[in-house]
Amino acid sequence: MDAVLAFLTVFTQPELLLLVGLGTFAGVYVGAIPGLSVTMAVSILISFTFSWDVYPAISLMIGIYMGGVYGGSRTAILLNIPGAPSAIATALDGYPLAKRGEAGTAIGVTTVMSFIGGFIGIGVLAVAAPFVSDFALKFQPRDYMLLAVLGILLVGSLSSGSLIKGIFAGALGIAIGAVGRDPLTFTERFTFDLPLMQGGISFIAVMIGMFGVSEALMQLHHVNKDAVRQKISRIVPSLSTVKKHLPLSLQTSTIGVVIGALPGTGGDIAALMAYDHAKRVTKNPERPFGDGAMEGLVAPETANNSAVGGAFIPMMTLGIPGDAVTAIMIGALFIHGLNPGPMLMVDQPDMFWFIVGALVMANVFMLIFGLTGIKLFTKIVEMPRAVLIPLIMLLSIVGAYAVNNSLSDVYWMLGFGFFGYFMRHYGYPLGPVILGVILSRLLDDNWRRAIISEREDLGRFFGGIFSSPLSTVLLIAVILIFVSQTPLWTRAKAHILKPRNQGVQG
Amino acid sequence: MKIETEHHDGTSDATPGGYEGQRRPGELIFGAVMFLGSLFLVFSAWGIENTFGPNGLSSPRAIPLATTIVMAIAAGVILFKDARLPRVTGETVMKDILPVNVIILAVMLVAYGVALKPIGFLPTSAVFLIIAIKLLARRGWGWTLLVSLGSLILIWIVFRIVFTVLIPAGIVPEAEVIQMFRSLFQGAP
Secondary structure (H helix, E strand, O other): OHHHHHHHHHHHOHHHHHHHHHHHHHHHHHHHOOOOOHHHHHHHHHHHHOOOOHHHHHHHHHHHHHHHHHHHHHHHHHHOOOOOHHHHHHHHHHHHHHHOOOHHHHHHHHHHHHHHHHHHHHHHHHHHHHHHHHHHOOOOHHHHHHHHHHHHHHHHHHOOOOHHHHHHHHHHHHHHHHOEEOOOOOOEEOOOOOHHHHOOOOHHHHHHHHHHHHHHHHHHHHOOOOOOOOOOOOOOOOHHHHHHOHHHHHHHHHHHHHHHHOOOOOHHHHHHHHHHHHHHHOOOOOOOOOOOOOHHHHHHHHHHHHHHHHHHHHHHHHOOOOOHHHHHHHHHHHHOOOOOOHHHHHHOHHHHHHHHHHHHHHHHHHHHHHHOOHHHHHHHHOOOHHHHHHHHHHHHHHHHHHHHOOHHHHHHHHHHHHHHHHHHHOOOOOHHHHHHHHHHHHHHHHHHHHHHHOOOOHHHHHHHHHHOHHHHHHHHHHHHHHHOOOHHHHHHHHHHHHHHHHHHHO | OOOOOOOOOOOOOOOOOOOOOOEOOOHHHHHHHHHHHHHHHHHHHHOOOOOOOOOOOOOOOHHHHHHHHHHHHHHHHHHHHHHHOOEOOOOOHHHHHOOHHHHHHHHHHHHHHHHHHHHOHHHHHHHHHHHHHHHHHOOOHHHHHHHHHHHHHHHHHHHHHHOOOOOOOOOOOHHHHHHHHHHHHHOOO
16 A cells, blocks of 8 residues: 555655656657767756755656657657667668658657557566565675676677777776775775875766766767758557557567666667567568668667666666666665665665656656657757757756865866766777766675675685575676677677578578 | 667767777777776775785775776777777877867866856856857857857756755855845845
């Protein structure tokens, strides 16, 4: 009964409902406007909402998250510029559709499919999370440690970049998180005897720098690209279109939830994998993929929205973020004095059910805003980058300053912004850095707990791992990720997959 | 799985920037700096002393040392791999990595950070926005002033009054102005 009441919190309090709606509305635009991303918006928002109560702050962020993941599709379809990373695959078939004058249909299908995907993700979250958290109470410190490592590694291995760069980025994040005084022994780490470093580096400064300033600097390369106007016709798709793609949408939603729930990997990776899946299973698309296939829209859009619900599963049950945005939300919960993990579900189940309720509401708002207001939308999206970029920079600086009212945070933020800019240029993923910073403490604490309970004996530590099925599976997963990147594996995979692929892709 | 999109600009972790099988200008230098920086951090991590006991596996040194060693090895491998790759043809540092615009904006950002506290949010931001928007949009002064000051006022209202964020007031008597407006709207007591 309590759970139902908590679930309904957002529906009964007009203020929260308004904030979710406002967040979703803003999210659609944040997602749609190239150069503004959800990670950027949420990391800047943390600094502005930290004085609020936790419910309103979370309501706003959830709205932005849900709306933003969807919003990216709009500009991907209309301009061939994915407004958000999760819409990269959407552009592949969405833009060809728009060029044929079917932008309205494309947007309509995308909206409805995002809605379906979103609900499947939330449903899985509501059903699975309580079980996972019960199970998580049995987790040993070493399991948490292995999960953290797994999360950081997964981002690198599932993206199309190189794993070794992902590993570097993740380790760097952990090192950044270790700066300052060690909470257990008060020993100084990486402080170089500077008083400035003793309190550690504010993770919000790192986030705003990496996702705000570095993105804005990156966008300077595209400042003169003009927006292309498209004519938009009827948006609301026919029931038969939705029905026809329902089986595929269920499959790709599943992919989305699973990828979302894996620690570290979020909507952007889920969308690309779902697109790939649709390409393999669709035998006779009406039009070839890349040329305006409806399936090419359905797959990534269901997957990226269902990944939202998925991403909350490890975040709420284990305290391990499912993707970059949930990593930032964990930071927000920390600031509000909450500690995401299995105990949160036990101590404050209300918080969980409130989040589920807010997600449901955000999903409904997304459908409403998605199918209406297209005229206003085309106007706002034409906002020139020459104005947008300086504004993002301004907000980043004010945001970094506002958290602690300290200028040193601003300098850290700028430093990481410039650093992130080069990392982006040279193909280092930024997600693992944020994951590393957020998970640094968890990794360190749990390693020390685990090794102390084994009397500092590595042999006993590994003995412990192999005596527990869960730890063994996690360790094997970590090892598999490494093996999967070696030339040996690639050759073996090519050997096994060769005969099948030739038939389908040809 | 390999999906080739044209968006190799590092906007996403699913498709980070850079090129596979080719080296961008400056990539080798960046890699070398990362490698040397990692080595320095390994050295620094080694210097972490446990005040309460031996520097064993559970000491505050353990995880920092392990991660920095991982960083150093990874950076070393990246550097070694990059060194053997051919350079991307047709790209230069000045054109594709650090164009003049980026350098100017970066310098302006630092200047903004320095000036924020002594001079205050409103004047610093106004100057920053006007110069940046003029530089990037290359439109007339009227448009530039209207857009930059208009959005600044909007941001100020949203953050100072709605979110009640503390922003350095500097030389502008913000509190007095807000108070003046409050008393104006509340009318006589």
